[in-house]
Amino acid sequence: MSFLKIEKLKKSFGRVEVLKGIDLEIEEGGFLVLVGPSGCGKSTLLNTIAGLETITDGTISINGRSVNDLHPSERDIAMVFQSYALYPNMTVAGNIGFGMEIRGVAKAERDAAIARVAETLQIGQLLDRKPSQLSGGQRQRVAMGRALVREPQVFLFDEPLSNLDAKLRVDMRTEIKRLHQRMGTTIVYVTHDQIEAMTLATRIAVLKDGVLQQFGTPAEIYARPANLFVADFMGSPSMNLIPATLDADGADVAIVMKRDEGAPLVLPYAKNVPELAARKGEMVVFGIRPEALTDPDSADRNARHVSELDCDIEVIEPAGSDTFAVTRIGGREIVARLRADAPIIAGQKARLAFNLDKAVLFDPQTQLRIA
Amino acid sequence: MSADRMAGAGRSNKLLRALLYSVLILFAVYYLLPLYVMLVNSVKPLEEIRQGDMLSLPTLFTLEPWAKAWSSAQIGVQPTGLKPYFLNSVLMVVPAVTISTVLGALNGYILTKWRFRGDDVIFGLILLSCFIPFQIALIPAARILGMLGLAGTTTGLILIHVVYGLGFTTLFFRNYYAAFPTELVRAAQIDGASFFQIFRRILLPSSAPIIVVTVIWQFTNIWNDFLFGVSFGDFDSLPMTVALNNLVSSSGGVKEYNVHFAGAILAALPTLVVYIVSGRYFVRGLMAGAVKG
Amino acid sequence: MNRNRLQHIIPKLVLSPSLALILIFVYAFILYTFYLSMTDSRMLPSYGFVGFENYSKLWGLRHWWRALSNLAIFGSLYIVICSVLGLFLAILLDQKIRGEGFLRPIYLYPMALSFIVTGTAWKWFLDPGIGLENTMHQWGWTGFEFSWIKDRTLAIYTVVIAAVWQSSGFVMAMFLAGLRGVDSEIIKAAQIDGASNATIYRRIIIPMMRPVFLSAFVVLAHLAIKSYDLVVALTGGGPGQATELPATFMYSYTFTRNQMGIGASSAIIMLVMIFSIIVPYLYSELKPGRQR
Numbered sequence: 001m002s003f004l005k006i007e008k009l010k011k012s013f014g015r016v017e018v019l020k021g022i023d024l025e026i027e028e029g030g031f032l033v034l035v036g037p038s039g040c041g042k043s044t045l046l047n048t049i050a051g052l053e054t055i056t057d058g059t060i061s062i063n064g065r066s067v068n069d070l071h072p073s074e075r076d077i078a079m080v081f082q083s084y085a086l087y088p089n090m091t092v093a094g095n096i097g098f099g100m101e102i103r104g105v106a107k108a109e110r111d112a113a114i115a116r117v118a119e120t121l122q123i124g125q126l127l128d129r130k131p132s133q134l135s136g137g138q139r140q141r142v143a144m145g146r147a148l149v150r151e152p153q154v155f156l157f158d159e160p161l162s163n164l165d166a167k168l169r170v171d172m173r174t175e176i177k178r179l180h181q182r183m184g185t186t187i188v189y190v191t192h193d194q195i196e197a198m199t200l201a202t203r204i205a206v207l208k209d210g211v212l213q214q215f216g217t218p219a220e221i222y223a224r225p226a227n228l229f230v231a232d233f234m235g236s237p238s239m240n241l242i243p244a245t246l247d248a249d250g251a252d253v254a255i256v257m258k259r260d261e262g263a264p265l266v267l268p269y270a271k272n273v274p275e276l277a278a279r280k281g282e283m284v285v286f287g288i289r290p291e292a293l294t295d296p297d298s299a300d301r302n303a304r305h306v307s308e309l310d311c312d313i314e315v316i317e318p319a320g321s322d323t324f325a326v327t328r329i330g331g332r333e334i335v336a337r338l339r340a341d342a343p344i345i346a347g348q349k350a351r352l353a354f355n356l357d358k359a360v361l362f363d364p365q366t367q368l369r370i371a
Numbered sequence: 372m373s374a375d376r377m378a379g380a381g382r383s384n385k386l387l388r389a390l391l392y393s394v395l396i397l398f399a400v401y402y403l404l405p406l407y408v409m410l411v412n413s414v415k416p417l418e419e420i421r422q423g424d425m426l427s428l429p430t431l432f433t434l435e436p437w438a439k440a441w442s443s444a445q446i447g448v449q450p451t452g453l454k455p456y457f458l459n460s461v462l463m464v465v466p467a468v469t470i471s472t473v474l475g476a477l478n479g480y481i482l483t484k485w486r487f488r489g490d491d492v493i494f495g496l497i498l499l500s501c502f503i504p505f506q507i508a509l510i511p512a513a514r515i516l517g518m519l520g521l522a523g524t525t526t527g528l529i530l531i532h533v534v535y536g537l538g539f540t541t542l543f544f545r546n547y548y549a550a551f552p553t554e555l556v557r558a559a560q561i562d563g564a565s566f567f568q569i570f571r572r573i574l575l576p577s578s579a580p581i582i583v584v585t586v587i588w589q590f591t592n593i594w595n596d597f598l599f600g601v602s603f604g605d606f607d608s609l610p611m612t613v614a615l616n617n618l619v620s621s622s623g624g625v626k627e628y629n630v631h632f633a634g635a636i637l638a639a640l641p642t643l644v645v646y647i648v649s650g651r652y653f654v655r656g657l658m659a660g661a662v663k664g
Numbered sequence: 665m666n667r668n669r670l671q672h673i674i675p676k677l678v679l680s681p682s683l684a685l686i687l688i689f690v691y692a693f694i695l696y697t698f699y700l701s702m703t704d705s706r707m708l709p710s711y712g713f714v715g716f717e718n719y720s721k722l723w724g725l726r727h728w729w730r731a732l733s734n735l736a737i738f739g740s741l742y743i744v745i746c747s748v749l750g751l752f753l754a755i756l757l758d759q760k761i762r763g764e765g766f767l768r769p770i771y772l773y774p775m776a777l778s779f780i781v782t783g784t785a786w787k788w789f790l791d792p793g794i795g796l797e798n799t800m801h802q803w804g805w806t807g808f809e810f811s812w813i814k815d816r817t818l819a820i821y822t823v824v825i826a827a828v829w830q831s832s833g834f835v836m837a838m839f840l841a842g843l844r845g846v847d848s849e850i851i852k853a854a855q856i857d858g859a860s861n862a863t864i865y866r867r868i869i870i871p872m873m874r875p876v877f878l879s880a881f882v883v884l885a886h887l888a889i890k891s892y893d894l895v896v897a898l899t900g901g902g903p904g905q906a907t908e909l910p911a912t913f914m915y916s917y918t919f920t921r922n923q924m925g926i927g928a929s930s931a932i933i934m935l936v937m938i939f940s941i942i943v944p945y946l947y948s949e950l951k952p953g954r955q956r
Binding site for chain 3 (some may be wrong): 391392395398399401402403404405406408409412420421423424425426470474477478482483485487491494495496498499500502503504505506507508509510511512514515531533534535537538541565566591594595596597598602612613615616619620628630631632634635636638639642643645646647650653654658
């Protein structure tokens with residue numbers, strides 16, 4: 001049974017509709033990540049769950065109870081903000097205990113709760129400091145402490161890691177995941193960073209312009225993106241999307257892609273999708289992730305359909321663990337991911353293996369995935 | 372050769388710097404001159420002013436003009452000195468500054484952290500009130516004060532100063548709170564704090580600078596006001612500026628310049644002290660009033 | 665349960681007294697004064713409607729024209745001199761001056777004074793009998809003459825002198841803040857391009873001060889139109905009507921000459937003058953900040 005349920009949620013600011021009917025749900029103990037480019041409505045969605053924004057239409061329920069008309073403090077949620085939002089005039093202990101103070105919890109009880117949380121997050125030695133005396137990572141911990149101490153039914157995180165430097169961000173990401181595994185509390189987490197989304201989530205909701213694009217597990221979203229936007233947005237480097245034409249001979253379908261020079265690339269699309277044959281001669285967008293396009297030696301041996309073709313390599317970008325090679329197909333720059341010591345040279349031809357098990361096709365008109 | 376040129380440049384540079392400093396000092400003299408004239412001549416006997424020149428230091432130092440200006444000079448018809456009017460001003464300024472600052476702070480808090488549809492129109496209306504020529508309000512304000520039974524009272528003047536100060540105090544606080552992170556307010560809401568708790572516990576502790584700016588601005592403006600004082604004041608409520616003007620421009624008798632100067636300094640003293648003590652905030656207020664919303 | 669409702673009502677409730685005061689004391693008053701300007705009010709408000717008669721009377725008064733032409737002289741000189749002097753002093757002070765912290769407050773302190781104090785000081789300092797002229801005579805320069813304040817055509821310029829003394833330091837502070845806000849990398853780039861200091865100011869920095877010029881213009885114009893206290897204390901509007909301004913005109917017609925209808929119509933004209941400067945300015949200033 002779903003723990004947090006959002007149905008037909010709409011939100012408008014004046015005449016601008018920011019959320020256009022969102023349906024989402026997450027089970028108890030789940031980790032829901034809302035991801036999308038800036039302005040997609042993900043933060044607004046989080047704020048409506050928190051009760052910080054009113055909603056125009058729809059319902060939000062937590063644990064079977066509609067919270068539409070409840071004040072944020074009555075929804076049994078806790079929130080960690082992007083800027084941490086630590087009260088600058090209060091000590092760390094004061095910050096963590098403020099909510100309890102407002103609710104009239106006795107001092108001794110408060111102190112005990114603060115100490116408990118401080119121990120969990122290892123910030124005991126910071127309790128008497130003011131936020132301005134803390135480092136970014138410490139502030140982040142205090143902000144989490146303020147949320148933890150409420151022992152809420154749902155944690156809300158609004159891009160909590162975006163103000164940290166790259167290394168700290170990775171550490172904190174692991175820490176959040178560990179915390180979630182230990183406590184098992186439901187979490188809704190907003191980010192624009194698709195790697196954070198992939199690593200943390202049990203379920204991902206991809207938003208764009210106030211519309212839910214796809215809702216599924218990280219693996220689903222990565223392997224079978226619902227449309228071109230999701231395909232392009234999730235994954236780094238992002239999926240290669242190549243304009244192509246379908247050719248068919250009976251039930252055998254081939255994908256034809258133009259090249260600047262020489263004959264077009266022709267790939268047999270051996271997955272048996274009968275409706276594709278009917279689309280013979282139509283334009284499609286062929287999608288393949290960089291790791292599915294590699295040097296023949298690195299190609300997945302368990303894959304059933306691998307095609308090898310010669311491509312002109314324009315640029316190579318060694319990244320240490322792998323080497324990225326840029327070629328050009330169908331007028332697009334295409335990125336292939338090779339093993340680090342693959343013997344290729346920029347400006348020359350190299351043989352690349354296309355793992356067609358992992359390839360997807362989109363309809364350029366509807367933008368939706370067709371295979 | 373090049374060393375020569377360098378030395379030459381250095382010399383002409385030095386000359387330029389000297390010129391620069393002389394011009395700056397000249398202007399300092401220009402700005403200080405009237406204050407100097409007031410000070411020097413306020414401690415001279417009247418005879419010495421008439422005989423001598425205004426710029427020379429007193430040969431016979433006396434504090435008598437100050438005493439006279441404070442407690443016995445003829446203001447209007449009564450020889451009361453400026454003392455009662457100084458008190459009038461204090462009794463008017465303190466409540467007017469307090470009330471307008473508190474209201475301005477609340478307005479700024481609401482207009483930035485509790486936004487609602489149409490709030491920018493309301494802010495525009497409030498802001499525009501900063502700029503109206505007060506002549507437009509003199510006739511109806513006199514009538515309203517009469518109707519409320521506040522004509523000629525300090526309370527009436529307080530009301531007027533609060534109303535016409537609201538635009539500025541709201542502007543100051545609105546601009547200050549606009550830069551105050553809204554996430555803090557949201558965090559406090561989730562913690563269950565109420566409208567007033569958020570204001571008192573979260574915003575107010577961080578508002579010291581803007582409170583100082585606002586209080587100084589309001590204090591200076593209200594203390595220095597003349598138009599409302601002369602229009603709506605009575606003996607029991609006439610502020611210092613009006614009394615000073617009555618003292619200086621009373622037509623009858625000998626012109627006691629030394630007493631006038633002493634009176635002018637007395638009238639200027641409170642704002643000057645505030646300026647000297649916290650000029651930084653005074654300038655910030657001026658700027659905030661001048662530049663954008 | 666009701667907490668959410670309440671949370672949206674309280675702010676409006678708290679804001680409403682301020683809004684009510686402003687609506688009454690500013691906007692209703694403007695309407696009332698506008699109405700009075702169309703009536704035959706004299707010593708007291710009266711409600712005989714006369715249309716625009718007061719306005720045509722007003723524009724027929726030489727006294728009013730004198731106030732307007734004085735405002736034109738005073739306003740333009742006040743704005744120009746304050747801006748030029750303010751910019752000049754700001755540029756001088758921007759040359760890494762030792763003792764800037766000492767000089768700046770000296771330039772600026774007159775702004776803290778009441779116009780009545782300023783008027784009193786300059787009234788006697790400019791008075792030929794005891795002030796500057798007398799002092800020069802005492803010092804042996806017997807040919808020195810400076811009696812503008814007693815002169816019907818020149819008295820208005822003494823108002824300019826006193827007003828410039830009071831406000832130019834403030835304009836200086838505005839420009840100084842503007843100069844300090846110029847990105848130092850832009851100046852470094854210009855220096856690398858080989859521009860001299862004078863060229864940098866003329867071609868790069870001063871053009872970047874456009875918003876400050878605009879703000880200074882608006883503030884000064886608005887102060888000029890409102891100027892009342894200074895004239896009262898310095899010259900009392902005289903000699904004769906030599907330093908009468910619209911603000912003093914309004915006051916004397918309304919309260920001493922018992923021509924309230926005409927006084928009200930002059931106040932409306934003042935309002936129109938100020939709003940025609942302020943409203944476009946505020947509109948352009950507030951517009952970018954309008955979106956949430």
